[in-house]
């Protein structure tokens with residue numbers, strides 16, 4: 001299992017490559033929740049999400065071990081992060097995206113100098129393609145969450161936060177495949193075991209909730225949530241045991257609560273976050289986090305939102 005030392009090593013590797021992201025506060029948010037809220041602002045990370053931490057850590061290790069090309073199967077934040085770090089290290093990246101991939105996302109990958117290959121419409125088609133392209137070209141396939149170097153890289157969010165907010169009582173983390181929260185658990189439960197770590201997941205993509213309840217990895221069929229970074233259908237083989245061992249709780253939020261949180265964050269805190277991050281804010285704003293007068297950190301995991309879709313995320317626009 002990944003340990004604190006792996007996360008510390010990742011932190012060293014990532015120096016000068018990633019931003020130390022700010023922690024923001026909002027008096028209004030404090031008042032609404034009855035706690036002191038600290039917003040760990042990974043939406044201000046390079047490439048617009050924390051995904052760069054894990055991707056950079058994994059790609060740096062792979063290059064040390066002789067990889068001369070990297071591939072990934074993601075049109076989203078992970079694909080952008082892999083393209084970015086490959087260009088920084090001066091090696092090519094091939095990003096396999098679905099045939100119906102959103103043009104804005106493909107443009108972002110290309111802007112980071114990633115080569116885009118279209119393949120099928122499901123991850124069951126894209127992943128083997130990305131693995132195959134890596135295998136043919138002395139390359140390394142970078143998985144989105146289920147890899148020790150990815151988990152260790154994401155864990156640096158936790159270490160950084162403990163430095164910035166040593167008095168933190170609880171951390172609320174959005175969960176998809178579980179790389180981010182597994183990394184944070186690994187770091188935080190070793191360094192400051194009294195800090196509670198709580199997952200936030202959409203009701204419409206409740207695979208981690210069900211897996212914890214059933215005590216085994218449980219896949220779900222559709223994941224039609226607006227939180228597109230959390231649409232994984234099951235937790236990872238490496239991430240899930242870490243959650244089982246350490247997680248203090250999981251909060252499910254409804255789509256309407258995600259939208260309410262998205263609008264609140266935009267209007268009141270002036271932060272442009274993506275719906276996946278709004279899931280963490282929703283866990284707090286909905287009152288489902290049953291805590292009072294505590295120091296609560298929420299991980300704002302990313303800010304890559306398709307502006308053309310934004311209206312869908314805003315429940316209370318003035319009507320004329």
Ligand SMILES: *Cc1c(COP(=O)(O)O)cnc(C)c1O
Pocket residue numbers: 049051077078144145174175176177178179180181229230232274276277301302303
């Ligand atoms: C990937 C992603 C997540 C979920 O991370 P996992 O490691 O898959 O749990 C949350 N928010 C954003 C913005 C993401 O891109």
